[in-house]
Amino acid sequence: MLITVVTLLLVLNFYPAQAVRKLIISSKETELLERARTFSATLEEFTTLTQENILVSVQVLDLDEEQRILVTDGFGSVIYDNSKVSSLAGTYALLPDIVAALEGCDVFRCRYGETAFISDAASPVMKGDKAIGAVYIYDYDTEQAAFLNSTRSNIFRISLVLAVVGAAALGFLMVYFGKRVGQLVRGIQSMSAGNYDSRIHLQGQDELSQVADEFNELADRLQKTEELRREFVSNASHELKTPLASIKLLSDSILQTRDIPRESVNEFLTDINEEIDRLTRITERLLQLTKLDYVSSDRMQPCDLNGLVKKITDLLKENAAHAQVELENQLEEDLWVLFDRDGLYQVVFNLVENAIKYNRKGGKVVLKGWKETGEEDRVCLTVQDTGIGIPEEELPHIFERFYRVDKARSREKGGTGLGLAIVADWLKNAGGDIQVESTLGEGTTFRVTLLAGPCEEVTP
Helix, strand or coil: CHHHHHHHHHHHHHHHHHHHHHHHHHHHHHHHHHHHHHHHHHHCCCCCCCHHHHHHHHHHHCCCCCCEEEEEECCCEEEEECCCCCCCCCCECCCHHHHHHHCCCCEEEEEECCCCEEEEEEEEEEECCEEEEEEEEEEEEHHHHHHHHHHHHHHHHHHHHHHHHHHHHHHHHHHHHHHHHHHHHHHHHHHHCCCCCCCCCCCCCCHHHHHHHHHHHHHHHHHHHHHHHHHHHHHHHHHHHHHHHHHHHHHHHHHHCCCCCHHHHHHHHHHHHHHHHHHHHHHHHHHHHHHHCCCCHHHCEEEEHHHHHHHHHHHCHHHHHHCCCEEEEEECCCCEEEECHHHHHHHHHHHHHHHHHCCCCCCEEEEEEEEECCCCCEEEEEEEECCCCCCHHHHHHCCCCCCCCCHHHHHHCCCCCCHHHHHHHHHHHCCCEEEEEEECCCEEEEEEEEEECCCCCCCC
16 A cells, blocks of 8 residues: 555656646747747847947847857857856856857757756857857856745645545555455355355446356355255165065065965065066156256257157057057148257157056147247147046146145156146247146146157268
């Protein structure tokens, strides 16, 4: 801080004083050279330089008696000297300025002491191209020196005041911004320590306030992500715990029961096998959700939607027959979409499987597909069932992970609450969309919108 104040004082004091000094010297140069040239031009009117001629010119020009004036002939001998104390008339004055003037040059020099500006100016008296003499003017100015000293003192006082004010303002800003930066640092440190509910409250409209706002938005997202992670881990643990507990209970029953009939063993083993299948499904779908976080755009390729839907309906035909549900394919021909092949299979399979699973006996599942043309070509696919339907208040949650509308019935049918979450994540990553309409007791329709692809299959 002290170095800053001293530097500010030097800058504020030096440059203005230098400017005033240069201005005075420039003014002196103009004044003295003009006076010397005017005097020389007057003397050039005479045939010869004599003291009488020079006195006449001095009186005509009313030259300042405070300035010492010398006039020499062509050899440097002083013809006229207005000094009343130590006149050099009749002597040779071979001063450097006079010598330069006799060579035909105008000369000016100025030196500044602590008490005066000492200036010299010389100009030749010409006859044709030859100097027949020289005019020399010497000026010793104490008034301008006093003015410069006064100006420097005033500037120093002003700069001192400005430096003190500037230092105070700088100190205030350093403290002010130091506190604000400190708040930012503490917030970041708290966040790095895992405290995701940390927030930074900075008033104002400056850049630090904007950084704080951005930090708070980031903290909100991180906190939400952390909450989702914890919820996901909790739900996953709970879902995995249930089949494991069942397997443990059934296996203990076999081990602790003596002379257990073979039929009972087979029954227990069947139940264990079903729980293992359920555990496998949960694990596979959890892995599927994890992979979705790393799906890249280079896996997108043209996919034959007609062929894929036919393959899935043929595969699920037995499930539908067992559930006494009719499968009906009403897709338009030649529908191609831009999607990940495995992902598209997951999307359609999960929707059709759910439509069969949560339908009623004698019900129907209808698949429709068509191509829409708008700002961007899209393909629409609907999966409509005549099943039990979904309550209106449950619709906003059905794509959440582990969410089940009828938990007891879902468990009974082997549901994990992950199928629709996988569908939603696939569509989100691939630029698609899904909407749902449902009437309780009448059925549900899922409408999937996909990017249209070129009508040609790319060899993977």
